[in-house]
Amino acid sequence: MKIAIIGAGAAGCFAAIEIKRRRPEAVVTVYESGRKALAKVAVTGGGRCNLTNSFGGVRSIEAVYPRGARLMKRLLREFSHKDAYEWFEREGIRLTTQEDNCVFPVSQDAMEIVDKLLWLMRMHRVGLKTGYRVERITHDDVYTLQFSNGESVEADKVVVTTGGSPKLSGLKMLDGLGLDIVEPVP
Secondary structure, three states, X not given: OEEEEEOOOHHHHHHHHHHHHHOOOOEEEEEEOOOOOOHHHHHHHHHOOOOEEOOOOOOOHHHHOOOOHHHHHHHXXXXXXXXXXHHHHHOOOOXXXXXXXXXXXXXXXXXXXXXXXXXXXXXXXXXXXXXXXXEXXXXXXXXXXXXXXXXXXXXXXXXXXXXXXOOHHHHHHHHHHOOOOOOOOO
């Protein structure tokens, strides 16, 4: 099975690692439009990488996610902030929770997270292609990803992890798939 993941941010790299752990026979390739994987992770939290939040003091998800409370409740049941904390600690990243409930690596260095995720991808033989901007995805028997450089690849499954898209135009690549897409909101 060939699986294409679009976006080499935290979600895409994490998804690739977990897919390979669960389906080691799959050929998983992550396609990133930028020059580097995990570029935003490297600078998040002032270069310290705010991994998650402890949700200490949060009495209701609605107060934190007023427009997406239902979705967040469902997602956090599947993989919670505690699960994220435990995942990174199992991988050897020691974490600390600050007074403001933000969770960072004890090292206070985002590159520890970047290096660990890239190492895990290499260890699990996940392919990584940078400079590959997906222009269009079509589906017949398989998915075809067409890139801005003129190349194309086929995949049995596609995972889209392009992060927050401030404009609907950022999701144009999905137009031919017949999906219901709503206007992104901050």
